[in-house]
Amino acid sequence: MSIDKETARRAAYLARIEVKDEDLDALAGELSGILDFMEQLSEVDVEGVEPLTSVTPMNLPMRKDEVTDGYQQDKILANAPDAREGFFAVPKVVE
Amino acid sequence: MSELSKLTISGAREKLRAKEITAVELTQSCLDAAAGADALNAYCAHTPDIAIEQAKAADARIGAGDAPDMCGIPLGIKDLFCTKGVKSQAASNILDGFKPEYESTITTKLWDSGAVMLGKLNMDEFAMGSSNETSAYGPAINPWRREGSDTKLTPGGSSGGSAAAVAADLCLAATGTDTGGSIRQPAAFVGITGVKPTYGRCSRWGVIAFASSLDQAGPMTKDVRDAAIMLETMAGYDAKDSTSANLPVPNFESMLTGDIKGKKIGIPNEYRIDGMPAEIEKLWADGADMLRDAGAEIVDVSLPHTKYALPAYYVLAPAEASSNLARYDGVRYGKRATLQSGEGINEMYERTRAEGFGDEVKRRVMIGAYVLSAGFYDAYYRRAQRVRTLIKKDFDDVYATGVDAILTPATPSAAFGIGEMKNEDPIKMYLNDVFTVTVNMAGLPGVSVPTGTDANGLPLGLQLIGRPWEEGDMLNIAYRLEQSAGFVSKPNKWW
Secondary structure, three states, rough: HHHHHHHHHHHHOOOOOOOOOOOHHHHHHHHHHHHHHEEEEEEEOOOOOOOOOOOOOOOOOOOOOOOOOOHHHHHOOOOOEEEEEOOOOOOOOOO | OOOHHHHOOHHHHHHHHHHOOHHHHHHHHHHHHHHHHHHHHEEEOOOHHHHHHHHHHHHHHHOOOOOOOOOOOEEEEEOOOOOOOOOOOOOOHOOOOOOOOOOOOHHHHHHHHEEEEEEEEOOHHHOOOOOOOOOOOOOOOOOOOOOOOOOEEEEOOOOOHHHHHHHHOOEEEEEEEOOOOOHHHHHHHOOEEEEEEOOOOOOOOEEOOOOOOOOOEEEEEHHHHHHHHHHHOOOOOOOOOOOOOOOOOOOOHHOOOOOOOOOEEEHHHOOOOOEEEEEEEHHHHHHHHHHHOOOEEEEEEOOOOOOHHHHHHHHHHHHHHHHHHHHOOOOOOOOOOOHHHHHHOOHHHHHHHHHHOOHHHHHHHHHHHHHOOOOOOOHHHHHHHHOOOOOHHHHHHHOOOOOEEEEOOOOOOOOOOOOOOOOHHHHHHHHHHOOOOHHHOOOOOOOEEEEEEEOOOOOOEEEEEEOOOOOHHHHHHHHHHHHHHHHOOOOOOOO
16 A cells, blocks of 8 residues: 555644655655555455454443542643633634 | 662662661662763753652661662662652753643652652653654663763663663662663663563553553663563553553562473574674573573564554554644743744644654654544555554464564664664664554553673673563563573763
């Protein structure tokens, strides 16, 4: 499975990583190499095999639906690149 | 005094309890050793003030007769662990300046038991790498060199700073994390012991996530006994990690009897890979002989899906990483890129991530996004999850025949030179994990033990893979192997 320049552009977009147009060909080559390596998996007969989502046969535990923590606005905002008046600040989203 | 940092945990515990040394003296010795080892680039942050304060508290506890095993033991902490008020960046620029407001469960357990934090340790960015070369801090350097050479070697990765710091006696022990071999491969490259526990044994809360279904933290120590002592403190149920196992934690150290008579040790045929160096093959055969001489029964076993573990891992781990790393968006913590006028939130996301992530992380996040995208999800991601079921079943089948542990090489080679893989295809670097990655895929415990050296005098390690939750039994076999191998070499100090 080979990735072309447009597919590399799409993968970069899906990952929200800016890639310069002139770097897309090289990126496509690298991603193709990795996907070729994964291609070996098509040799395996997985007919009727369930996908593994948890290595331990364990159900996710339920807890009581109650408030156990909170009121930490200062701590939550402490590492924000831009926080104002108790909010995370971001560039304008709605035109 | 500078000799104190060379102690093991068990050795220091004895001297502390006998009041031959104080925790402050021991800590100062480690701080001095760490401060004088910039050439190794093992530490990315030193925390001497915290260390001395904790050491004083430890001395008070020891004086009062209330001294758990880890009390007063100076440790290095991998940069992947969130430590309150101390920068925790996963060796990434995207977390530039991030100081958590909270402490990971594992480090909380260590500090509660009286252990001392010397600082944070270098690693591959977001634990993605096998040579420490993807670190935003530059690579940690292996304290070992090839005989007659001053070529800088990698300490392995991703827990490379942890490995270098323990091997060079810049701490008594260190925490590591292991998603595909990131504790066991570096441990083997520097001649120390590294344990990846059963998935769910140690809480992942507060450990910066790479691939959540594979990540496990564990100890990196100077010997097997220390690993048993430290693992017991790190392990245990945590309600804050939904995959944490609610099982009692045994006293692992008390299980180190060295008696392995009648134990059944499997040798997997599929691990005899093409092009395996003769010295690795000999190391492996010698290890099997040592266990046989100690009374174990050596049996051939088959793990038929072994060759598919690495390609399946390189679907699943990037897929999980792309999801986990989506949180680094320039909004809540770390770096935010500078925008030009007229640019909006999409440019902020895309440029922040372009500037903040290194090349290997970007590659994996993009591959992950791709294999999870519509049209490819079934072909790649679902298929890899199904192959994972088969890999786990291989181990289940072997253990169902009464095998107690599986012996394999830890790595396909000794430590290689910094920059040697630079122009290679990324896949070549991924092959470092060929013997270790199956263990993460199946959620099993594994330990890497140094048992010999290569022709250049560099350490080589063997791996033991245990049954789920049987870390104690696995460590006892490792302890026997350690005794038989008698590996005591240390790197000559050049830094």
